[in-house]
Amino acid sequence: MEGLTLSEAEQRYYCDLFSYCDTESTKKVAPNGRVLELFRAAQLPSEVVLQIMELCGATRLGYFGRSQFYIALKLVAVAQSGLPLRVESLNTVKDLPLPRFVGPKNEQELRHTALYSSDADNSTPYSGVIPPPPGRVQVKKGSVSHDAVQQRTSTDQQESTSPVVSPQQSPPTSPHTWRKHNRHPSGGNNERPLAGPGPFWAPFSEAQPGSSTTGDSIWSGHSPPPHQENWVSFADTPPTSTLLAMHPASVQDQTTVRTVASATTANEIRRQSSSYDDPWKITDEQRQYYVNQFKTIQPDLNGFIPGSAAKEFFTKSKLPILELSHIWELSDFDKDGALTLDEFCAAFHLVVARKNGYDLPEKLPESLMPKLIDLEDTTEVGDQSGEVGYSSSPAEAPPSKSPSMPSLNQTWPELNQSSEDTAIVHPVPIRMTPSKIHMQEMELKRTGSDLANPTSPLLVKPPDLSEENNMSSSKFVAGNTVADGYSSSDSYTSDPEQIGSTVTRQRSHSGTSPENTAPPPPPPRPHPSHSRSSSLDMNRSFTVTPGQQQAGVVAYPPAVPPRPPPSQGAGPHVHRPVDAESLITHTSTSPQQIPEQPNFADFSQFEAFAASGVNEEEEEEIETHSEVLLVEKPSDSAGSLRVAKTDGRVEDKAAASVPVNTGKGTTPLAPPPKPIRRRLKSEDELRPEVEEHTQKTGVIAAVLASQPSIPRSVGKDKKAIQASIRRNKETNTVLARLNSELQQQLKDVLEERISLEVQLEQLRPFSHL
Amino acid sequence: TVHTSLDVVDEKISAMGKALVDQRELYLGLLYPTEDYKVYGYVTNSKVKFVMVVDSSNTALRDNEIRSMFRKLHNSYTDVMCNPFYNPGDCIHSRAFDNMVTSMMMQVC
Numbered sequence: 001m002e003g004l005t006l007s008e009a010e011q012r013y014y015c016d017l018f019s020y021c022d023t024e025s026t027k028k029v030a031p032n033g034r035v036l037e038l039f040r041a042a043q044l045p046s047e048v049v050l051q052i053m054e055l056c057g058a059t060r061l062g063y064f065g066r067s068q069f070y071i072a073l074k075l076v077a078v079a080q081s082g083l084p085l086r087v088e089s090l091n092t093v094k095d096l097p098l099p100r101f102v103g104p105k106n107e108q109e110l111r112h113t114a115l116y117s118s119d120a121d122n123s124t125p126y127s128g129v130i131p132p133p134p135g136r137v138q139v140k141k142g143s144v145s146h147d148a149v150q151q152r153t154s155t156d157q158q159e160s161t162s163p164v165v166s167p168q169q170s171p172p173t174s175p176h177t178w179r180k181h182n183r184h185p186s187g188g189n190n191e192r193p194l195a196g197p198g199p200f201w202a203p204f205s206e207a208q209p210g211s212s213t214t215g216d217s218i219w220s221g222h223s224p225p226p227h228q229e230n231w232v233s234f235a236d237t238p239p240t241s242t243l244l245a246m247h248p249a250s251v252q253d254q255t256t257v258r259t260v261a262s263a264t265t266a267n268e269i270r271r272q273s274s275s276y277d278d279p280w281k282i283t284d285e286q287r288q289y290y291v292n293q294f295k296t297i298q299p300d301l302n303g304f305i306p307g308s309a310a311k312e313f314f315t316k317s318k319l320p321i322l323e324l325s326h327i328w329e330l331s332d333f334d335k336d337g338a339l340t341l342d343e344f345c346a347a348f349h350l351v352v353a354r355k356n357g358y359d360l361p362e363k364l365p366e367s368l369m370p371k372l373i374d375l376e377d378t379t380e381v382g383d384q385s386g387e388v389g390y391s392s393s394p395a396e397a398p399p400s401k402s403p404s405m406p407s408l409n410q411t412w413p414e415l416n417q418s419s420e421d422t423a424i425v426h427p428v429p430i431r432m433t434p435s436k437i438h439m440q441e442m443e444l445k446r447t448g449s450d451l452a453n454p455t456s457p458l459l460v461k462p463p464d465l466s467e468e469n470n471m472s473s474s475k476f477v478a479g480n481t482v483a484d485g486y487s488s489s490d491s492y493t494s495d496p497e498q499i500g501s502t503v504t505r506q507r508s509h510s511g512t513s514p515e516n517t518a519p520p521p522p523p524p525r526p527h528p529s530h531s532r533s534s535s536l537d538m539n540r541s542f543t544v545t546p547g548q549q550q551a552g553v554v555a556y557p558p559a560v561p562p563r564p565p566p567s568q569g570a571g572p573h574v575h576r577p578v579d580a581e582s583l584i585t586h587t588s589t590s591p592q593q594i595p596e597q598p599n600f601a602d603f604s605q606f607e608a609f610a611a612s613g614v615n616e617e618e619e620e621e622i623e624t625h626s627e628v629l630l631v632e633k634p635s636d637s638a639g640s641l642r643v644a645k646t647d648g649r650v651e652d653k654a655a656a657s658v659p660v661n662t663g664k665g666t667t668p669l670a671p672p673p674k675p676i677r678r679r680l681k682s683e684d685e686l687r688p689e690v691e692e693h694t695q696k697t698g699v700i701a702a703v704l705a706s707q708p709s710i711p712r713s714v715g716k717d718k719k720a721i722q723a724s725i726r727r728n729k730e731t732n733t734v735l736a737r738l739n740s741e742l743q744q745q746l747k748d749v750l751e752e753r754i755s756l757e758v759q760l761e762q763l764r765p766f767s768h769l
Numbered sequence: 770t771v772h773t774s775l776d777v778v779d780e781k782i783s784a785m786g787k788a789l790v791d792q793r794e795l796y797l798g799l800l801y802p803t804e805d806y807k808v809y810g811y812v813t814n815s816k817v818k819f820v821m822v823v824d825s826s827n828t829a830l831r832d833n834e835i836r837s838m839f840r841k842l843h844n845s846y847t848d849v850m851c852n853p854f855y856n857p858g859d860c861i862h863s864r865a866f867d868n869m870v871t872s873m874m875m876q877v878c
Contacts, residue, residue: 307853314854322862325854329863337851362864 014070042076281367290345304338330364811839845869
């Protein structure tokens with residue numbers, strides 16, 4: 001084959017045509033089918049066509065390879081320009097215009113010619129007549145046979161007779177397409193144009209058949225569908241040129257579109273040639289059209305189209321739901337379930353492309369990404385809502401990257417940003433906030449043990465008496481660095497026993513505390529008070545606490561009530577009376593007798609003092625503890641009980657503390673209270689609780705003095721029975737709770753045991769040495 | 770097998786009274802003597818359940834990995850849900866979703 005040198009424009013044009021004809025992507029084009037159509041469209045005499053085929057070697061090979069095809073095209077151009085067909089003319093003829101094809105391929109070729117022809121042989125862009133784009137569309141869709149095409153060509157020729165330039169010229173595509181549509185309706189081919197768009201937008205065209213154009217005036221009387229088709233199909237690039245976007249609602253926009261189009265036709269040519277490389281680029285006219293459509297749904301250009309409205313809108317296009325779903329996925333850039341103007345334009349563009357037979361891309365083409373906005377919309381983009389702005393900003397960052405990169409780069413920052421901006425909240429926060437730490441803590445907590453029950457630490461406490469000091473300090477540390485606490489809790493084996501146990505407690509404590517502290521601001525953790533409250537020596541605590549209690553009595557009462565969360569505050573209140581009674585009964589049944597026993601009776605009366613439920617709980621706890629412990633310990637128990645209260649588990653703690661007391665016997669209550677205390681969100685609570693406790697005791701004493709007389713005077717048989725029934729029920733519930741707590745404590749103990757064993761194993765080698 | 774695991778998931782959901790949202794649950798119990806696989810369950814706020822079946826021969830995936838996988842699943846699922854054309858209950862055709870799932874599985878294998 002002769003060497004063939006093609007200019008760049010020719011190269012692209014031929015490549016395009018080849019791919020157009022290469023329907024089976026075999027890189028070989030059979031003479032039949034599209035190639036023949038193409039050559040027929042060139043409006044060359046058949047013998048010329050045959051000659052061309054011979055020259056390019058297709059007849060020899062039986063098919064059109066790429067080179068043959070190119071040669072054939074070049075020969076077509078040669079023939080069309082009137083030069084004799086010679087092989088030598090392939091390379092010798094300079095400035096050969098691109099071959100022009102009329103007919104079904106017209107729009108495509110025309111587009112191509114418009115794209116490629118830099119030479120301005122199209123002096124009369126507007127008057128040129130070219131088969132309407134729908135012709136091509138029809139070919140694609142197969143809805144119109146060649147008859148339609150021929151009809152159209154005939155009408156085209158009719159048009160060509162008009163003063164406008166003959167179709168052979170290669171005027172800009174859009175005006176041509178426009179023209180065609182005008183001509184069609186005027187030529188009485190209303191059905192044709194409708195048939196083209198019909199399959200695409202049947203519902204739309206219903207409203208429009210009647211509005212067929214009137215005269216041959218170029219710009220007037222476009223039948224809406226053809227006009228729309230034209231407008232949309234105006235091709236900037238092959239894919240976009242055939243886009244048909246029709247919506248009945250857009251009828252009223254046609255005039256505006258038309259005027260806009262007419263105004264910008266001059267720009268089209270330039271734009272077309274420049275934007276050919278980007279098949280997905282939206283032209284100005286198309287964008288304007290989309291914007292108008294957007295306005296019909298959402299007047300505010302900076303606003304969103306909700307998903308449901310968009311769904312209705314795009315369902316009109318009669319595309320299968322699956323494809324619409326895919327289009328949505330591609331175009332909803334920020335995944336917010338709503339379409340901004342950019343997203344809407346992209347979606348619309350994809351719909352039109354799909355309608356014209358183009359497959360949907362796997363990912364959003366670069367030109368359709370929200371960042372890319374055509375000229376007039378650039379200002380709008382900047383003004384758009386934060387989300388769009390969001391998408392724009394990261395998108396604009398790497399504008400130079402390859403098409404694949406921007407989508408990836410933009411997607412992730414988009415998701416990250418949109419996850420915070422959009423209404424849709426992902427289940428897992430992406431940002432590194434305390435909530436994440438909280439999540440970690442929660443997970444660690446769960447993985448570590450079933451210390452869901454804050455009372456479990458209570459059981460763990462007894463053996464950890466000696467570690468209270470450690471605990472207090474470690475707790476403090478844990479409170480400050482929850483994550484560390486968790487990490488340390490994970491490293492069970494590496495920690496010594498004490499630390500392990502303390503970590504366990506810390507974990508439970510910090511487990512609950514972070515949960516509670518995350519929403520409300522973490523209360524300050526006074527170190528000195530912590531040390532005070534954490535002084536685990538029972539003696540020391542007792543010696544210290546009384547003094548503290550008395551000192552802090554005044555300060556505490558106001559502090560305590562606000563501390564527990566409102567929910568918990570309400571809960572404990574409810575529980576407290578129950579606990580009071582249950583505790584009372586329980587304590588009464590406990591073998592240990594306490595000088596404060598009379599207080600229990602008084603406590604039962606405290607139900608009336610629900611407001612001072614905190615006091616009640618403290619007292620209960622105090623009493624229960626006091627049953628087992630010396631009076632010195634009430635502060636601890638009260639403190640721990642208070643902790644329980646804050647956690648909303650007063651009864652649990654009380655119950656736990658009670659069994660602990662009963663079960664462990666003489667084990668000082670300091671550990672149980674300490675764990676309970678640790679449960680508290682902050683050391684503040686601990687300290688105040690201790691102080692409260694002391695304060696409460698004073699209050700209790702005062703109340704007790706007043707109360708004993710009251711119930712007795714009021715007491716009747718019925719009331720006594722009811723009270724006893726209530727107490728029994730409460731004890732039942734308390735026992736049930738105790739049971740669950742015990743089980744949890746058992747689990748905890750088992751875990752501790754395992755950890756201890758592991759530690760032992762670790763230490764064993766050293767012992768052997 | 771998957772159906773029995775669903776029963777267990779339901780049982781767990783009903784058991785959780787207080788913590789309404791158990792973001793993740795690790796259910797390692799379904800390990801039959803013959804069929805060596807583990808089933809992990811995950812429930813979302815809207816009671817949508819994700820069940821993951823893992824071959825035990827794949828030396829135990831760490832719990833964190835499983836959780837991160839469920840998180841990613843949940844995120845992708847919400848993205849799919851955003852699509853107004855998607856009816857809950859339909860088979861998910863989202864390519865992005867499929868890609869994410871495949872990539873996740875590739876990481877593990």
